[in-house]
Amino acid sequence: MRFLRLLFIVLLAIILVAVALANRGIVTLNAFPANLGQYLGGRWSIELPLFLVIFLAVAFGMLMGLIWEYLREAHVRREARNRSAEVARLEREVGSLRERHANPRDEVLAIIDKPKAGTASQSAASTGPASGTTLPAAR
Structure with missing residues (x-):
């Protein structure tokens, strides 16, 4: 099991590095649609490498899923x-x-x-029939 976990981590790292190397181009990430950002004032966009945007989106999705499940299973x-x-x-x-x-x-x-104190020792000592009884003779 430990070997499989290590193998999974290594394969995941290789895939993530491959995605990062293949998507190094710079992209502009806008927080609002094009015209809405002008009315709010300030600069509502950032330029990041594409692989970072992908990794952040996956991490954000996993975080939202974790919070959703935590709240769903509270009861x-x-x-x-x-x-x-x-x-x-x-x-x-x-x-x-x-x-x-x-x-x-x-x-x-x-x-x-x-x-009773005498009962246990008396019954253990007498293995034969009790006195006054008649039993058939042993063969």
Whole structure:
């Protein structure tokens, strides 16, 4: 991927240099139509190389597109920001509920939920049948 990006940049630079060399002629860029500039006073034209006019026009178009998309997608960013805040609030609420309900605060429930000490060791030690039961003989 890095190689493709570098290749793209090199090809773009070569194309831009070729366009610049092919369009070195000086052109006059007018801000207003011919007669309207006279009524406003001042000089409303500038002479630039053609390649510079082309590059400035492309850059201006890209800037306008960027601003247009930024304004067009403002509601999407606002909705994402609101949902992110809601998710953070719900995560805090779930965390506080987990802390509150993690251990029973009632002493009676704590005694009932507490495992008996002898039960686990007694069941592990006796692998045979319980006393007083009859099972069929092993084959």
